[in-house]
Amino acid sequence: MTHSDQPRPLQSRASGPLTGKVRVPGDKSISHRALILGALAVGETKISGLLEGEDVLNTAKSMQALGARVERTGDFAWKVNGVGVAGFATPKTPLDFGNSGTGCRLVMGAVAGCPISAVFDGDASLRSRPMRRILDPLEKMGAKVISGGEGGRLPLTLQGARDPLPITYTTPVASAQIKSAVLLAGLAAPGITTVIETEASRDHTELMLKHFGADISSAREGVHGRRITLKGQPELHGATVVVPADPSSAAFPVVAALIVEGSDVVLPDVMTNPLRTGLFTTLREMGASIEESEARGDAGEPMAKLRVRASKLRGVAVPPERAPSMIDEYLVLAVAASFAEGTTIMRGLHELRVKESDRLEATAAMLRGNGVKVEISGDDLIVEGRGHVPGGGTVATHMDHRIAMSALVMGCASDQPVTVDDTAFIATSFPDFIPMMRSLGAEFS
Numbered sequence: 001m002t003h004s005d006q007p008r009p010l011q012s013r014a015s016g017p018l019t020g021k022v023r024v025p026g027d028k029s030i031s032h033r034a035l036i037l038g039a040l041a042v043g044e045t046k047i048s049g050l051l052e053g054e055d056v057l058n059t060a061k062s063m064q065a066l067g068a069r070v071e072r073t074g075d076f077a078w079k080v081n082g083v084g085v086a087g088f089a090t091p092k093t094p095l096d097f098g099n100s101g102t103g104c105r106l107v108m109g110a111v112a113g114c115p116i117s118a119v120f121d122g123d124a125s126l127r128s129r130p131m132r133r134i135l136d137p138l139e140k141m142g143a144k145v146i147s148g149g150e151g152g153r154l155p156l157t158l159q160g161a162r163d164p165l166p167i168t169y170t171t172p173v174a175s176a177q178i179k180s181a182v183l184l185a186g187l188a189a190p191g192i193t194t195v196i197e198t199e200a201s202r203d204h205t206e207l208m209l210k211h212f213g214a215d216i217s218s219a220r221e222g223v224h225g226r227r228i229t230l231k232g233q234p235e236l237h238g239a240t241v242v243v244p245a246d247p248s249s250a251a252f253p254v255v256a257a258l259i260v261e262g263s264d265v266v267l268p269d270v271m272t273n274p275l276r277t278g279l280f281t282t283l284r285e286m287g288a289s290i291e292e293s294e295a296r297g298d299a300g301e302p303m304a305k306l307r308v309r310a311s312k313l314r315g316v317a318v319p320p321e322r323a324p325s326m327i328d329e330y331l332v333l334a335v336a337a338s339f340a341e342g343t344t345i346m347r348g349l350h351e352l353r354v355k356e357s358d359r360l361e362a363t364a365a366m367l368r369g370n371g372v373k374v375e376i377s378g379d380d381l382i383v384e385g386r387g388h389v390p391g392g393g394t395v396a397t398h399m400d401h402r403i404a405m406s407a408l409v410m411g412c413a414s415d416q417p418v419t420v421d422d423t424a425f426i427a428t429s430f431p432d433f434i435p436m437m438r439s440l441g442a443e444f445s
Contacts, residue, residue: 007422010434010444012411017262017310018440024250026051026076026243027271028429029176030301032059032103033208034241036110038080039068040087040187041212043238045080049269050243052076054428055100062107065091066118076243085236086114086164086188094119094155099126099399099428102177104154105134106205109181112143113188114160121155125399131156137169137182141189164189166232171195173351174324176202179228183209183216189232198225201324202275207300212236224321244271244303248328249430251279252405253440255332257308258288259339259413265440267306268294278326279333280306286313286340313340315385320348327351330381331406334363338372339413340385350379362396362403369393370410370418392416401425405433412442 026049036059038045050056060078064070067089069081083089088111095118097104104120108131111118121127131152135145142161145152166189171178179195183205186193198221206228209216215231250270257265271277272292280290289311292304313336326333330346337344352359360376367374367383371390375382391414395407404420411418426433434444 008424009419009421010408010423011417011419012408013417013443014414015260015412015441015443017264018253018257018260018412018442019264020440021266021268022253022436022440023268024245024253024270024436025053025430025432027246028053028055028248029102029202029204030208030241030243031056032106033204034243035059035063035070035080036106036184037208037212037236038238039063039066039070039082040085040110041082041236041238042084043082045082045238045241047078047080047241047243048076050076050078051246051429053431054098055103058096058098058100059103059107062095062097062103065093065095066111082236082238085233088114088116090116091118094121097122097126099123099425101126101129105131105177106180106184108134108138108158109184111158111160112138112141112181112185113164115162117146117157117159119155119157127154129153133172133175133178134181137167137178138185140167140169141165141185143185166191166193168194168196171197174199174201176205180205183228183230186230186232187214187234191232193230193232195228196221196225198222199321199324200224200226200275204301211241211299212239239299242298244298244301245269247271247276247279250306251329251332252409252433253437254283254290254306254308255336256409256412256437256442258283258311258313258336261310263310265308267308269303270306272302272304275325278322279329282316282318282322282326282333283336285316286336287311288313313385315340315342315344317345318347323348323351328402331359331363331402332409334367334381334383335406335410337383337385338367338389338410339387341387342385344383344385346381348379349381359400359403362398362400366395366403366407369395370414389414390416391418394419394421397422397425399425401428401430405430408437408444
């Protein structure tokens with residue numbers, strides 16, 4: 001296990017205005033992919049701004065175990081010397097991904113295209129999460145599950161394909177993890193691997209594959225979908241990757257600044273990829289003051305400086321087709337909705353039920369326990385905002401970092417303090433969250 005066995009409770013209480021300039025950690029999705037593609041490339045990859053949370057560090061360790069040379073060269077700076085497509089070696093020990101579903105599922109795809117076997121494992125939370133929808137297409141490509149739990153649960157032994165097959169695969173849900181696993185396996189297959197999405201998911205893998213030299217293209221499919229085609233067996237070349245600040249991590253200080261009266265916070269270099277900024281779109285619809293400036297890009301990923309000022313928010317209806325662009329941010333959006341005036345309806349949140357915890361139920365419990373009227377109707381979350389939150393509750397985090405951070409943000413402006421039962425898991429994605437929020441003026445004790 002990569003976390004402490006001892007719970008670390010924390011209380012958050014109403015503070016004065018939050019002010020200052022802080023850079024949130026590097027984007028987790030980009031960090032995972034930079035390490036994996038660097039390991040599958042020929043030559044040296046230099047990465048700056050890498051997220052150094054437990055999830056990403058576990059991916060770095062797995063790349064080392066599979067034969068790549070991975071070295072930390074400075075603060076958030078890493079170097080990877082890759083083994084080439086299909087060049088992974090059989091690891092001597094299980095690959096332990098801790099709490100990270102993204103790292104585990106993407107590496108399954110990369111291993112599936114190699115003639116090796118590997119054991120995948122993780123913490124209690126990750127062991128409870130089904131892997132079957134990742135494994136189904138990988139088995140079509142020739143990989144085999146040698147052993148594993150019900151529904152493809154960890155610990156699991158995966159035998160990669162000696163002669164991987166290119167496939168055309170339509171994803172059952174909008175999932176960047178499924179798509180990425182198929183594309184990473186498809187690197188080792190001759191011919192064309194095609195992934196069809198009826199609803200587009202995050203395109204980080206496609207953008208980064210192109211940055212590393214892959215022959216990949218994407219075209220519109222239907223109203224909201226994409227068709228991605230990858231030519232197999234390329235020679236990927238080492239690349240330089242600047243990791244932008246993570247919009248999912250930025251979500252927490254952004255919402256805190258919006259709900260704490262008088263706040264004015266600046267966040268530089270935040271990724272503004274439109275497939276990741278559904279939260280910012282929604283908050284602006286609610287009346288949020290979020291200004292962008294100094295736009296630039298790297299490895300196909302746009303970024304900009306955000307200035308966020310306290311705002312009076314109003315309830316809105318969030319359409320289900322926006323879910324893929326903000327699936328990790330609904331928890332903290334629910335906090336913003338609690339402080340808004342009026343009803344906010346978030347539709348189509350089925351994917352929240354298969355995250356680190358059942359985030360849909362956990363979000364409702366977090367709000368109810370602090371005096372907010374909330375209802376779950378099917379896969380919809382309905383929050384009755386009254387402009388303030390009574391607070392006073394203790395939130396069960398269920399080993400989920402985003403529940404912990406969302407609850408602490410809620411306490412920054414609630415009438416009574418909010419207590420979180422365990423903050424240990426915040427380290428998986430945002431190790432400096434607590435000191436960073438304190439530097440802005442948040443009162444955590």
